[in-house]
Amino acid sequence: MSVTGTLVDFDAALEQFDPALGLEVHVELNTASKMFCGCPTEFGAEPNTQTCPTCLGLPGSMPVVNRSAVESAMKIGLALNCEIAEWCRFARKNYFYPDMPKNFQTSQYDEPIAFDGWTEVDVDGTTYRVEIERAHMEEDTGKSLHVGTSGRIHGADYSLVDYNRAGIPLIEIVTRPVMGTGAHAPAVARAYVGQLRELLLGLGVSDVRMEQGSLRCDVNLSLAPRGSGGLGTRTETKNVNSLRSVERAVRYEISRHAAVLGGGGSILQETRHWHEDTGVTTSGREKSDADDYRYFPEPDLVPVAPSREWVEDLRATLPEPPRVRRARLQQDWGFSDLDMRDTIGAGALGLVEETIAAGASPQAARKWWLGELARRANETDNELTALPVTPADVARVQAMVDEKTINDKLARQVLDGVLAGEGTPDEVVASRGLAVVSDEGALSAAVDTAIAANPEVADKIRDGKVAAAGALIGAVMKEMRGQADAGRVRELILEKLS
């Protein structure tokens, strides 16, 4: 593994060069069955249990196109303002690799289902147009597991292949080169992928779990001398599988390209690997014209020719575009740009929206999802949407806080209970006995006890040092096991010591 040593400072690089971005995003669709057979697509099953003669490529087997995958592909195309082909075919991309059952991938080549689209992303108040060259359908490959000390193919003792993933429907969305982004290039890349993720979620066509590989991003980058308007030699960085990594990888490659070019060298057109841990890219296999996939139309499939009625029916069902939706929500909620960016970045836009719909205030909804719940999701390495708590639960917890049935600390315990599967917030409050004690007699007794136990503090308060009340409040809360309204405790203390 060779790591390029020298890098040029990012800002210095952009004084000399204009970056051009290109993004290729692979999206695993969430169809119930695979692209060309009836096998299920659930993630995480025992290896090689979701296979059949077709997705194993057994001699004689044949593919049949999954209609709902075609429909999802068209929805994605339409949401990206693409043209939808009146007639298109699948092709075979021929190359040998053990995780490919047929040693060719059934993909689309020069006849994609969707083409010539565009979308817009906003970065720091500037709008950038990203042109979509194509969105095409293909099948995923199997997954190789290299067993041995290195964990990579070289030096592995042996390799295992799981074909459960082979044949899962993929849509590859390819942009045209995005020019003119300058120092915003990393942020534009991130914003595009983030917005795409949101769009796919909104369409309901994919789980878009980057950590499970259902959205995978390849970042193409090249530099050209500033103001030249040209395109330099590009590198394709694979395996960039988080929004943050997209931004970092672009940034890194800009600095690396600038160092190579600035030193009089030239960029090798190649595939590079992104390393999440070290934040660098390393050289993969060299990509050149020698790669010859011998594409030809798949003779086992008939052309896909969606009727215009079908296309228009789908167009009519498209949800509001993410950018429009975001602007509307930001205005409705009164969020700052930063609040909004954090909410989107955490993948919490829909959750916050639903929580507000269930009765919470925008600020409260944001507070729970981006605070406590984001922390829980991080701890368990989950997406927010995967947590076993619903927006309605969160709204209910907040309502209880507002009603002073519980306080913030108890609210966290209620969420613990909900996350542990103990039931609804109300059920957790009841079963754990978490409601704030509003029995004035019990409270009053606890306050008396605290005053008696801390005579010096009591004296200070009597002398007017109201700030000292904190110590007594703490003692009362401890006595009440936290199940008291701190405001009411304070009132009682001050009443008794006035």
Place this chain on the structure above:
Amino acid sequence: MTDLTRLDASVLAGMLDAGETTSVDLTRAHLDRIAAVDGAVHAFLQVDHEGALAAARASDARRAAGDVASPLDGVPIAVKDVIATKGLTTTVGSKILEGWVPPYDATVAARLRAAGLPILGKTNMDEFAMGSSTEHSAYGPTHNPWDLDRIPGGSGGGSAAAVAAFEAPLAIGTDTGGSIRQPGAVTGTVGVKPTYGGVSRYGLVAMANSLDQAGPVTRSVLDAALLHEVIGGHDPLDSTSLIDPLPTLVAAARQGASGDLAGVRIGVVNELGGEGYQEGVEARFDDAVRLMTEAGADVVEVSCPSFVHALAAYYLIMPSEASSNLARFDAMRYGLRVIPEGIDNPSAEDVMRATRDAGFGEEVKRRIILGTYALSSGYYDAYYGQAQKVRTLIQRDFAAAFDQADVLVSPTAPTTAFRIGEKLDDPLAMYLNDIATIPANLAGVPGISVPSGLAEEDGLPAGVQVLAPALADDRLYRVGAALETLLQKTWGGPLLGRAPELETR
């Protein structure tokens, strides 16, 4: 007692209906015949005694219960080894799949089983159906029952020889460039290539997907129609399978059997004859045309100028598709695995290379290399692209010809059976065997080969081919059955009655 193996399937089906025989008796008679003659013929790669007899017993039980699954329920059949059969080895004539037992049935196999036909075994073929003589089988050649020193045609020589040698009344073949029809011609049997998409390809180990088509191999036109109706029709597992219902084929065969061809327009294809065609083959073809004229047909000459390019186009399209289809045989999941010698810690690629080197025969390698080359970047347009254009021109020639004629006719193969080994060193000479059959595959139209008689110079069978427009498979049976009736009248019985008796053991 009647020798059950000598009878047509339609006759056997009638006997089963009349309670004059049982499926077990029929199946046993054919298994005995196989045991007696297949040592010399080598039509079978595997014989499934137990499976066939179990299916026969089940058929007899069904019939006893008054529940007959199809008109051919109980009549045994042989299946070309290119068709995946659950629990029965499917080697495709190749070492690379030696011993491979599919975990699933091809649709054709499933339909045969559902229709109650006991499967006697799997028949020999050129490796991956690449050849016209069955000499390219990795398991040794099949011998022509008319002359054991000669080839039975190919690639489906095993199926044709099995039927010609009375080892099976029916067989399944597959036809990519003539592999059903040419063996039919040189063994004196009937072979049908249905309209492309008329019979499911699901489970047929692909050579060239856009050309392959499974079909019947029989001793009579009526038998072919009966079998075609069992295996044909739409299959949701094959996207290229036709939605259109099958025309009524058996009825067409029965109509044709009267021998009346009044008002039928028959086109003789100018380009499929003359130079390269054996004199005796042409003479038998001319006899057939004369008989059809006498039977009331309007015979016209038609020209299909693009047919001269058919062979060249075929030898680009077929290897291109094959090179990709055969990529999956890489030792990773099933089939042969060869660990290369002299390499420490061989990589997956090393194992793939060694396996493919050892597992594929010369002809298969030749076609993989041809196809890989033709699809390569920079050559694609000049080769694959041009070939597809020729294909379109051939389709246009057919369309124009079918404006003038209801069916087209030609000799099926340019020569009678040649001697084993005679053309093995000359691939181009071998390829020329399919010159008359390939256009139908390129255009997707159906064709039948019917015995036309024996060539005078060598006393070996020749065939006449009838071609019809796509979806009009019924015309093959109408005209084929009429021709069969007319010819058999002149011979005084079936042509196979004149084949020499095979030594039995």
